[in-house]
Amino acid sequence: MAYLDHAATTPMLDVALEAYVATAREVGNASALHGAGRQARRRVEESRERVAAALGARPAEVIFTGGGTESDNLAVKGIFWARRSADPRRTRVVSSAVEHHAVLDAVDWLAAQEGAEASWLPVDALGRVTPQRLRAELATAADQVAVITTMWASNEVGTVQPVAELAAVAAEHGVPLHTDAVQAVGQVAVDFAASGVSALTVTGHKLGGPAGVGALVLARDVAVTPLLHGGGQERDVRSGTLDTAGIVAFAVALETAVRHQQQYAARVAALRDDLVTRVRQAVPEAVLNGDPNDRLPGNAHFSFPGCAGDALLLLLDAQGIACSTGSACSAGVAQPSHVLLAMGADSARAGSSLRFTLGHTSTSAEVDALIAALPEAVDRARRAGGLRASR
């Protein structure tokens, strides 16, 4: 089998798995006052320190959550609510057109339910948000902006954003900027303090940890209204009994991924470049989407003109090759990518795209398997055409 979908989720690192199992065998609620509770609490706090150190943050800035989606919702809604309470004129939310649905839909929800006014920063053909665009957006009524949220790197096309420059523009206007760094951590260098962002989302299962655990790194001067009320864990920001084993495994994975990031990126980018070169040889019409230079090391995202992405996926899947067409709705229908549409692609091109993402277990044999299967799959998919009505 060739697993080329590491951006969806990547296998757990052995060290993380072992840490998980060892911790899960222990009893103790991290909020309890006895010895077993203190032991669990100690594991959580050690993990917090590890995460903070690996990300250039202070331990008190790390809030453990149930993963990327929760961290994004907490940042977007929580900062919006807190800043609007502090000043009711702050009802604007500035985001980009290429965000993950965890941000996109949270912003949409604020607009629909909370009277927020959303602005979506456009991107260029490579999927980049420019500091100029943000500056222009903030030129008027910046004092009404509650929160800015722009991702660090695209989960779809792999484009890495100029986050530090965007944060600098936000800082000029005193507006907090949240960034979804789910796809960035462990792939490119990420330093919370140096980047100047106010809040950063990270999740376990994209970097060798378990799914269902992650963190929001939140600068101490940024107020956030909780989504979850209850026992008051995590500075009262995120109530709920802490998942000690998950947090430990997450921290171990994150620390390991960050420590090896440069070596990893060099190795995986070389493999990815080989994949891109060979896909282009095998299918000369294939178009690489996203920024050819500033991109995640493991990401290769193509449009295959005349093919439906879901047909290619089915054919490759039958050959044991796992890849992705992007997001699907709850019924399982592949949706045209809002990211590609925002980059100026028409719906045909958006619907003909396929994402291959490499990770820590990737081998050249997997790339070989893809290249062996791709030409016939493209040929068949092209004959099958799209799904749309032929009108």
Next chain:
Amino acid sequence: MVPDGVGKVVGVRVLAAMSGGVDSAVAAARAAEAGHDVTGVHLALARNPQTYRTGARGCCTLEDSRDARRAADVLGIPFYVWDMAERFQADVVDDFVAEYAAGRTPNPCLRCNEKIKFAAVLDRAVALGFDAVVTGHHARLGADGLLRRSVDLAKDQSYVLGVLTREQLSRSMFPLGDSTKTQVRAEATRRGLAVADKPDSHDICFVADGDTRGFLAQRLGTAPGDVVDDATGEVVGRHTGAYAYTVGQRRGLHLDRPAPDGRPRYVLSITPKTNTVTVGPAEALAVSQVQGRRPVWIGGPRPADPVECEVQLRAHGNVVSATVAVTGDGLRAELHQPVRGVAAGQAIVAYRPDPAGDIVLGSATIAA
């Protein structure tokens, strides 16, 4: 034991259309057991899939897509959802509305088979390297290429498959034709398929609440017009849209005046041009000749001479014996006894009685 009906060569790649119901799940299971390489596909037909909670029924709910997926999991076959919503809207829903607007009574299931399942889906499947499409229709399709009624006459669906061409049938598999619905349900239970006791779907899947008139009114608006007595030409009532009536309909006419003879009156015809609904006594409904358009002949070579056979004129309708002649792009049936309530837009399907299951000879769309 592999039931017959999976009469194709063993070991071919087949695409199982899985609606989320019990029939298609068992059909896929049988195809897999027969040694075929089966891939499951659920067709997303609704633009905005709804859940049961929001009142939708039929084939377009999230629960159905989930049920289909779970059945595929149990069978251990790959599973995908294909978005057929746009084609379904154009070829089935819009057509349904247009047919009613033209005073005819369409059969959307038949249309869906003709245009979606055994056309768009089959074509795509073939292009992707599949040899056939397998569905849970209750009909028999043997190695002889002949389409026969199911052994379960109450569940028989050969009528809605009667529009398929020989070409389409040559790439289709109906593994359930030799079983009764009861047997299919029992088998689903035995195979651990959770859909085993899911109720049968009866309604038109895209008319969520079963209110076809309301559905049409929403799309065609109201167009008040006269209800006219066939014999006297007198206006005997008013209607809010001629499209909402079906030939043979008796209830819901709301006539102002009873017939002079006091007997019930039925819809005899619908004339969209003048927006009139013509009514009359039951006897006036009786027809003894039916004209069809776009004939398909699958029971052998197209007959040069008229054929003695049986014809069925609507889904779940009775059969009558008839003499059928196929002429160029038309079909004419002389019914040996008059039939009431023959509606344009429905199919006329001709069968040859056979002890091994009545054989579909051909079909056509009933002309006005």
